[in-house]
Structures are given as structure tokens and as C-alpha cells.
Amino acid sequence: MQFTRIKAGTDGSLGSGPYRRLILKGVTVIDGTGAPAYGPADIVIENDRIHSIISAGRNTDMTQMGQRAEADAQVMDLTGHYVMPGLIDAHAHIPCAEQGPDADYAYKLWLGHGITTVREPGCIGNGLDFSLREARRSDANEITAPRIVAYSAFGAGRGEPFRTPKDAAEWVSGEADKGAKGIKFFGAPPEIFEAAITEANRLGLGTACHHAASDVARVNALTTARWGLSSIEHGYGLPESMFADRRVQRFPGSYNYNNEHDRFAYLGRLWREAAEPGSGLWDDTIAELVSLGTTLDPTLVVYVASRDAARARGREYHRDFSAPQSWKFFQPDPENHGSYFYDWGTEEEVAWKENYRLWMAFVRDFYYRGGRLVVGSDAGFIYNLYGFGLIEEMELLREAGLQPLEIIQCATSAAAGLLGLDDTGAVEPGKRADLLVTAENPLANLKTLYGHGHLRMSADGTLSRSGGVTHTIKDGVVFDAVRLRSDVRDVVAGERERLGVPAPYTP
Ligand SMILES: [Zn+2]
Incomplete structure (x- = not known):
């Protein structure tokens, strides 16, 4: 789909201060x-x-x-x-015009939920330059908005695929010059991908990856973690790191990745194909991720509609807070990413309930063995709204077994650590x-x-x-x-x- 750039934050801060004391x-x-x-x-x-x-x-x-x-x-x-x-939403997209009336709408919902920093992973809707400008205006207290940490989407604005590892490294360094704080990946050929992560690390940029199914057979979450990836977004790529008796998920012959019903219905059947909780492969994978210092940003909330679509549609906050643009974007439509409830039935929901049980067990084991876990909402998609989504993510971590004090630690000081903001988060x-x-x-x-x-x-x-x-x-x-x-x-x-x-x- 095409995104239309949203109206930027309006001039002026609604806040008072800062005060001398x-x-x-x-x-x-x-x-x-x-x-x-x-x-x-x-x-x-x-x-x-x-x-x-x-x-x-x-x-x-x-x-x-x-x-x-x-x-x-x-x-x-x-x-x-x-x-x-203040909370840190580690996965927060500024809406594009198809997702909200203006940027203020999301900014106010974020600040209205105590969110003082957001990481924008990819700036896909509005472009990196837009997010960087908004980030500067927020820092200068010219707009009513949280601090914005903007990542560039790998290859954005290039117009052609990367041919060599050197191309990829040069592109990364160009994004750093523009002011990007990190690079968001979806997948890439291995040599290209590794060169980009290596260059990002050399320059002190963050890296985040949504390991898309289209690339995960070549590069899974453990592969990128070994290359030095900072954070694994969502859950993609983790089960594939723990396949014992297959290399590729067992899709039916009719599966088409571009059909979002197929894509999300089979995502709900992914975790059960991986090694079981407590197995050697499960434990070894967690131990390695923890020792590599990789962060997990599960964004459990953005897919939770898959296990109970009616509940997500009926979230109480929609009545007063979902703008018509957001609500329209959420409706089933093959043109809108994440709006895949064309014919979502009992079988899909039951599979997703089990998928969540396994995914949550992984998140909990990873955290309790010393891994850094952060809290991200990916709001703006799948009936999941700005601000509210981060609180629901915290509730889902509670369901995964963490205590509230631990969850708050993930949403504040742990996230500040991921973003390299050592003067906030406590x-x-x-x-x-x-x-x-x-x-x-x-x-x-x-x-x-x-x-x-x-x-x-x-x-x-x-x-x-x-x-x-x-x-x-x-x-x-x-x-x-x-x-x-x-x-x-x-x-x-x-x-x-x-x-x-x-x-x-x-x-
Ligand atoms: Zn996202």
C-alpha cells in the first residue's frame, strides 16, 4: 500500500516548565x-x-x-x-495519514499514557526526515510529543537492491550522517545483511529486525544475534532458530505469503513446530541470546487480536479514542497491513492461543535467565491503539508470568539501556x-x-x-x-x- 505523509505536530508545547526548581x-x-x-x-x-x-x-x-x-x-x-x-515504547510508529488525523493525535495519546520516549523503527509511513524533524522539535519542546528515537528502514530511498556488502555498509553510514539512531531490517541476503549490521555497530547505531518469513530460511534470529543485532522485534525468527526436524515451517502447498490471511493463520502455527520449552535446543538458544546481549521486543499486543478477534474489535477504548482514520485502517482489507480478518475462525484462534502460550514461555524464560526484555506496542495496527497498546503489552507480560515491578523495569530502565539513553529510565x-x-x-x-x-x-x-x-x-x-x-x-x-x-x- 501507499502511505501518505501525516500532518506534523502543531507548533507549541502544551506543557509548563521546565522549572528552575x-x-x-x-x-x-x-x-x-x-x-x-x-x-x-x-x-x-x-x-x-x-x-x-x-x-x-x-x-x-x-x-x-x-x-x-x-x-x-x-x-x-x-x-x-x-x-x-516515563514509559518507553520501544516499537512505536508515528501514524501515516491513513492511520490518524495528525501526528498530534498519537503524540497526545502517548504522553497521555505517561510515555516520554518512543523508538520509531523504520519511519516507513512518513520517512526518516519527517521523524528526525519531529524528534528535534520535541527535544526543543516546540511540540507536545515524547522524545523520538528514529530508525531508518534498511534500503529506504535507495530505489534498487543492494548488490554488494560494500553498498550496504555505505548506505548505513549515509543514514547515520542524516541523524538516524538505528536501522530497522526485515531481512536481506546474508552477506549484505551482515555487512549492514557490522557497519551499524561500528558507528554506534542500534539495529532492530522483524525477521520476515520471506528471509528467515536464510537468516533467523540467532543468525542476526551472532552478527550483533541489538533487538529482535515481535517473535519472528525465534521459533525458526529452534527447528530440530525441519529448516522451513510446514506450509500447505497453497500458502501464499502475500495473502495476509495465510501469513497470519500460519504464523499462529509456528511456535509448535519449534523445540519444546525446556528442551536442550530451547535452553541453548536462550542461553546464547542472553550471552550475546540481544534484546527481545516481543510486541505481544499487536498480534493478540489473532487469539480473540472479537475482543480486540470491542476494546472499550475504541468508542472515545479511535479516530475514524484508525478505525477504518483496522477493518479487514487486503490493502491495509495487518487487517487480515477476512474469515478468521475458531481454528485460527485456537492455534494462536497455543502459539501465545509457547511464545510467552520463551519470553519469560529469556528474561528470567538474564536477557534484556523491552516493551513495545507497534500501535496503529490490528485494533491496537497508541498509548493504550503499551499498557496492554504490560498486561500481557504479566500474563507471561512477570511481576509488575519487573515489567516496569523492562518498560523503563531496560528500554533506556537498549536505546543508549543512560540518563533516563529511572x-x-x-x-x-x-x-x-x-x-x-x-x-x-x-x-x-x-x-x-x-x-x-x-x-x-x-x-x-x-x-x-x-x-x-x-x-x-x-x-x-x-x-x-x-x-x-x-x-x-x-x-x-x-x-x-x-x-x-x-x-
Ligand atoms: Zn512495526
Whole structure:
């Protein structure tokens, strides 16, 4: 399909600050390193940095320190709130015009969910130059947007295939000169692919690969990991690294990769063709990936519609937050990538449930044996919306067996490590003030982080929605997350009226 470039972020930041001195008072801190929550604490921010954290049990002379800190500072009384590092969506595409009304729509949903950094793997919809410009405007606080780490798609703009390894290396170095922070691959002939990864590593660029089925027989996830790939996206290429009695997945004779029903129906039958959990090959593969330092970015959420399509179509947030463009893009259509529910039946869903069981077991074993795991949503595809998708990814990691503290570590400090951003991803003195503030305890219930809130019955029997991020702080700039989400609601209602389409409904 053809993508149309989206309208860039509008001028002006809706945030306030950064402040010479800002104090977040009376909060409970989840620091993002995996340490347990503690509080009450006062977080002192100076300009774009966390200056100090004043908390009983950590500082001896609290009152004095507190008074000294408060003199001549902006104070936010956040008694009872939780503060954690801003989330990092490690797989987040800025929508193209077919997927949303404008870039602000996604930016506000990201910030509205406490996401302060996104990695844009490939910039396919709008091009690298667009994402780099938006990244600079976000850094300068000219727009209301998270920090954007832009990767170039391998071969983008070249117009012809790579003929030699040298071509590939030269192209990579050209992208680095433009300002790309990494390269996103889908697959390539082995010599070309290896040369590109080697050059990227030499230049300090990140590398990410979606191991497309079209290339995986030659180059699987273990092959690229051995070449020094930074992150394996989705789950592709991992089962193929653990085939014991075949080299290629057993497709039926009629299989056609360009038919997305075939492609996704058989993807749902892939993990059961690989070595079993706990087998020698399974354990050896994990051990090698861990020792190579390869990161997994499973994006479990983007395919989860495959195991229960009706549930994904009916996600509660669509009613208020899915723009007509997004909703249209999600509908079954061979022209839209990932919109493959032409005739999705029980057999496909049952296969995918088993596929998830095995895939999640791999993710859990990899993490518990020391591997770096990050959290990415790939939102914008398959009924999976910006911001909301990352929270659902965290819930899916909970289903895979990780604890909330571990999941938050993956979504913050681990992801910062992958992106080479060592000054963010933790609530610690000296780090950037990239923070998520919420009135509820996310460790008790991750659902309270969803922008549409969590449905709960109060003592008198009334039902109401509570939760959601209250403030997102990026580089010391404070955004009212509730207001950003309400802006999005208004934009979505306005777009529906302008285009004359109803709220999402299932035919
Ligand atoms: Zn993607």
C-alpha cells in the first residue's frame, strides 16, 4: 500500500516548565530499576533533571532538607500519588495519514499514557526526515510529543537492491550522517545483511529486525544475534532458530505469503513446530541470546487480536479514542497491513492461543535467565491503539508470568539501556526528569494506567472509571495527561462529525 505523509505536530508545547526548581511532594516512588516502591517522598527537579529525592529512611534530616528544598520552588502536592519513570515504547510508529488525523493525535495519546520516549523503527509511513524533524522539535519542546528515537528502514530511498556488502555498509553510514539512531531490517541476503549490521555497530547505531518469513530460511534470529543485532522485534525468527526436524515451517502447498490471511493463520502455527520449552535446543538458544546481549521486543499486543478477534474489535477504548482514520485502517482489507480478518475462525484462534502460550514461555524464560526484555506496542495496527497498546503489552507480560515491578523495569530502565539513553529510565538523582504520575498504584493493577480508566464499583454500588495517568513530565516539562486525553476525545468526535462517520461499531 501507499502511505501518505501525516500532518506534523502543531507548533507549541502544551506543557509548563521546565522549572528552575519543581518539587513533587508526598509521592510513592517506583524507581524503574526493579527496587520496591517507597514513600512518602519529595522529588526535587531542577530544570530538566532530578536533583534529589527526599524520603524517610533514605535521608536522616528530612524536615530541614525539605524546607530548604521548598524555598522558592514550584511545589505540586501529589500526596498519595505514584511516580515512576516515563514509559518507553520501544516499537512505536508515528501514524501515516491513513492511520490518524495528525501526528498530534498519537503524540497526545502517548504522553497521555505517561510515555516520554518512543523508538520509531523504520519511519516507513512518513520517512526518516519527517521523524528526525519531529524528534528535534520535541527535544526543543516546540511540540507536545515524547522524545523520538528514529530508525531508518534498511534500503529506504535507495530505489534498487543492494548488490554488494560494500553498498550496504555505505548506505548505513549515509543514514547515520542524516541523524538516524538505528536501522530497522526485515531481512536481506546474508552477506549484505551482515555487512549492514557490522557497519551499524561500528558507528554506534542500534539495529532492530522483524525477521520476515520471506528471509528467515536464510537468516533467523540467532543468525542476526551472532552478527550483533541489538533487538529482535515481535517473535519472528525465534521459533525458526529452534527447528530440530525441519529448516522451513510446514506450509500447505497453497500458502501464499502475500495473502495476509495465510501469513497470519500460519504464523499462529509456528511456535509448535519449534523445540519444546525446556528442551536442550530451547535452553541453548536462550542461553546464547542472553550471552550475546540481544534484546527481545516481543510486541505481544499487536498480534493478540489473532487469539480473540472479537475482543480486540470491542476494546472499550475504541468508542472515545479511535479516530475514524484508525478505525477504518483496522477493518479487514487486503490493502491495509495487518487487517487480515477476512474469515478468521475458531481454528485460527485456537492455534494462536497455543502459539501465545509457547511464545510467552520463551519470553519469560529469556528474561528470567538474564536477557534484556523491552516493551513495545507497534500501535496503529490490528485494533491496537497508541498509548493504550503499551499498557496492554504490560498486561500481557504479566500474563507471561512477570511481576509488575519487573515489567516496569523492562518498560523503563531496560528500554533506556537498549536505546543508549543512560540518563533516563529511572527515578534517581541526576537522571532526566522523565516521569509518569498516577493517582493509583499500578503495581496492584496495571489497568489503572489505561487512559479510559478502570471500571470499579464503589461502596454505595455506583460504577465509575478511575485511574489513568494524571501528569507526564518530560525533560522537566509538566503535561496535564488528563487534558491531553480529553483533547484527543474532542478531536476524535470532531473528525467523526467532519467525515460523517459513526463511532466504531462491529458490522
Ligand atoms: Zn512495526
